[in-house]
Amino acid sequence: MAQQINVALVGNPNTGKTSVFNRLTGLNQKVGNYPGITVEKKEGLSKLGRGKKAHILDLPGTYSLNASSVDENVVIELLLNKNDKDFPDVAIVVCDVENLKRNLLLFTQIKDLGIPAILAINMSDRMQRKAISIDIPAMEARLETKIALISSRKNEGFEYLKELISNYKNISTKACMDATVIAPEYFERLKRTFPNQELYKLWLVITHDVNFGKLDRNEFKGVGSFQIESTGTLKRLQQKETIKRYQFINETLKETLFIDTANAKDLRSRFDRVLTHKVWGYVIFFGILLLMFQAIFDWSSYPMDFIDTTFASLSEWMMHTLPPGDFTNLLAEGIVPGLGGIIIFIPQIAFLFLFISVLEESGYMSRVVFLMDRIMRKFGLSGKSVVPLVSGTACAIPAIMATRNIENWKERLITILVTPFTTCSARLPVYLIIISLVIPEERIMGIFSLQGLTLMFLYFLGFASAIVSAYLLDKVLKIRNRSFFVIEMPNYKVPMPKNVVITVVEKTKSFVLGAGKIILAISVILWVLASYGPSNFKKAESLVMEANKGNDISQKELEAKIASFKLEHSYIGIIGKGLEPAVAPLGYDWKIGIAIVSSFAAREVFVGTLATIYSVGSEEKETIRNRMAAEINPILGAPQFNFASGVSLLLFYAFAMQCMSTLAVVRKETNSWKWPLWQLFFMSSLAYIVALGTYQILN
Amino acid sequence: MPTIASLKKGQKGIIKTFSLDLVPLKLLEMGCLPGNEVTLVQLAPFHDPLYLNINGSHLAIRKEIAAQIEIELIP
Structure with a gap:
């Protein structure tokens, strides 16, 4: 077997670590999750030449090894655990040439762990413009390492970096400084007790009261007795450590890094003057939001229509071409419409991630956070809640994971709890189909389409309920928390197309695969439940014939009667009838009841369920909308989807917590069942009450 | 004693002291340390x-948080 070198990529956020990863691995990468937590795990293979290969692991960005979030925990957990299969033979610490001072803090900590570390100084293409020069040999000597000057934008320096990885055994494992001078006696005592361990490793285990999941505890047995009594002393030592490290870095850089400030050109301040302006800043931000919504809801409608018709005709083609039988029915009535229901979201999700990744890569997102923080805080949120709330319009799952960088637990919790109110793309198909059924196709003053305005109102409603509930939660939740908030304002950069494309492809893929599995499973289950039933179901034909004996009805009408009799006596019909008393006051029949229950797994299942229920047993391929329009409520003797029941349904979906995956993510991110259950109860009751009130008033 | 919160736009100061119980470690790690220059x-x-x-x-x-970090103004 060819030799494979384990490499870990570490670095501060905003150093271009991910673009270095993309350059090293190309498209030869895979994105998964660390077991048990929703932290993204990115790994890939890099060919080093001469038959050597490197397994590259892109660790979450962190400012230091003093972890304060799950993402950062992943980094120390790996670097402390020699038995982990991913434990690095060599670490690459990625730095930004313009922020070397701050970036080197992490480097000195990694060196203290005794892991060979290569320093990769990125964005070297900016050195000339910023009038920066570095004395590489002197810096290498001071930091006990090898340095590669690289530019992922210009693809420079990577050959040398790969050469350094190949020869990692030549890289020193010595620390470049001695941080133990902050408390010599304490560390001396520690050293005597654990002569074979790196002191810094022990120090990390002592200072973190978090539970390092996979860490081999035996290795650090007895460390507990070295616990520092008061957290005050501990904090002071950590502060001393940080100051000590910065002292070392300042001395090093004074001798090795030269910046000619007179020749440096500064674009940052010119951009900032406009983008963080108290008027223009907001105007530009709302302009960008408008453009984003335009892209998501207008431009993506073309590919979406195409996907919709393609799947409808595929289904029809299967019915006509494949040999008739249960399998063909399952395929054409269950699986294909189910798959179509998820693939149709790809254009929207892709557009959303395109915008978000461009805004983040360019450094603009931090400015938005800066501008919005004060306003959001009035509602118990943080400026950093803007990203989750905006991403929530595509899908609440990535949005909730994006709350991780909110330092304040109360603000983070509120953001997590209210994000599912924003109108996610799964609500869209439900809204679209019901609006087209119950809202007249008229224009107000000849310009604004009434249907369009209704949709806009629903988006506004989603956002407003998020903000209002945040405000209420802020008043209700008794969590004392310091208003800690810090955000780096990175340099402006032109986003690299390769990075943007990789992000969009990866995020879209994981959304489709994740949601796709659930939807596929549900559509199969539903199809089975609708296609089989107990005794009455099996005798449907004879029973219906019997009942209509003597009546003068055509063959076609008879078939329709048989089909609807079958459906009512199938398993799904029996369950639905049982549910009817609960949903009838809201204006729904048992079929809608089934659709609501099955769409608890995911909202978009609603349309798919009705499609499955209505298409089982029928011959001609009608669109779902026409089938729904033709549906008659037997009790009322009028169309089932009328104005009152339609509006009631729209509002039900605006508020209801109909998404299992979101609940699962909330459970993981809050580490308790309390919050997701609370969320489920609150949102569902609100939805039920509002829908009930609406129907009773409008009817 | 002036703090970072009392700086005017464009004004500079040197960070003096602050209470560690009120200022989180993360801020220190990002370079907010006594002796360093700060510009608004x-x-x-x-x-x-x-x-x-x-x-x-x-x-x-x-x-x-800014109001917790004392500085010496640079004229």
């Missing part, structure tokens, strides 16, 4: 948060 780059509406340049690092913090 930009203010959001209502003077909160503050966009700073500390020791060459650009970051934004809230007024509440």
Whole structure:
């Protein structure tokens, strides 16, 4: 077997670590999750030449090894655990040439762990413009390492970096400084007790009261007795450590890094003057939001229509071409419409991630956070809640994971709890189909389409309920928390197309695969439940014939009667009838009841369920909308989807917590069942009450 | 004693002292240490948060924390 070198990529956020990863691995990468937590795990293979290969692991960005979030925990957990299969033979610490001072803090900590570390100084293409020069040999000597000057934008320096990885055994494992001078006696005592361990490793285990999941505890047995009594002393030592490290870095850089400030050109301040302006800043931000919504809801409608018709005709083609039988029915009535229901979201999700990744890569997102923080805080949120709330319009799952960088637990919790109110793309198909059924196709003053305005109102409603509930939660939740908030304002950069494309492809893929599995499973289950039933179901034909004996009805009408009799006596019909008393006051029949229950797994299942229920047993391929329009409520003797029941349904979906995956993510991110259950109860009751009130008033 | 929160736009100061119980370690790690120079780059509406340049690092913090960090103004 060819030799494979384990490499870990570490670095501060905003150093271009991910673009270095993309350059090293190309498209030869895979994105998964660390077991048990929703932290993204990115790994890939890099060919080093001469038959050597490197397994590259892109660790979450962190400012230091003093972890304060799950993402950062992943980094120390790996670097402390020699038995982990991913434990690095060599670490690459990625730095930004313009922020070397701050970036080197992490480097000195990694060196203290005794892991060979290569320093990769990125964005070297900016050195000339910023009038920066570095004395590489002197810096290498001071930091006990090898340095590669690289530019992922210009693809420079990577050959040398790969050469350094190949020869990692030549890289020193010595620390470049001695941080133990902050408390010599304490560390001396520690050293005597654990002569074979790196002191810094022990120090990390002592200072973190978090539970390092996979860490081999035996290795650090007895460390507990070295616990520092008061957290005050501990904090002071950590502060001393940080100051000590910065002292070392300042001395090093004074001798090795030269910046000619007179020749440096500064674009940052010119951009900032406009983008963080108290008027223009907001105007530009709302302009960008408008453009984003335009892209998501207008431009993506073309590919979406195409996907919709393609799947409808595929289904029809299967019915006509494949040999008739249960399998063909399952395929054409269950699986294909189910798959179509998820693939149709790809254009929207892709557009959303395109915008978000461009805004983040360019450094603009931090400015938005800066501008919005004060306003959001009035509602118990943080400026950093803007990203989750905006991403929530595509899908609440990535949005909730994006709350991780909110330092304040109360603000983070509120953001997590209210994000599912924003109108996610799964609500869209439900809204679209019901609006087209119950809202007249008229224009107000000849310009604004009434249907369009209704949709806009629903988006506004989603956002407003998020903000209002945040405000209420802020008043209700008794969590004392310091208003800690810090955000780096990175340099402006032109986003690299390769990075943007990789992000969009990866995020879209994981959304489709994740949601796709659930939807596929549900559509199969539903199809089975609708296609089989107990005794009455099996005798449907004879029973219906019997009942209509003597009546003068055509063959076609008879078939329709048989089909609807079958459906009512199938398993799904029996369950639905049982549910009817609960949903009838809201204006729904048992079929809608089934659709609501099955769409608890995911909202978009609603349309798919009705499609499955209505298409089982029928011959001609009608669109779902026409089938729904033709549906008659037997009790009322009028169309089932009328104005009152339609509006009631729209509002039900605006508020209801109909998404299992979101609940699962909330459970993981809050580490308790309390919050997701609370969320489920609150949102569902609100939805039920509002829908009930609406129907009773409008009817 | 002036603090970071009392800086005017464009004004500079040298960080003196602050209480560790009120200022989180993360801020220190980002370069906010005694002896370092701090410049107020930009203010959001209502003077909160503050966009700073500390020791060459650009970051934004809230007024509440900024008011805990004492400085000496550079004229």
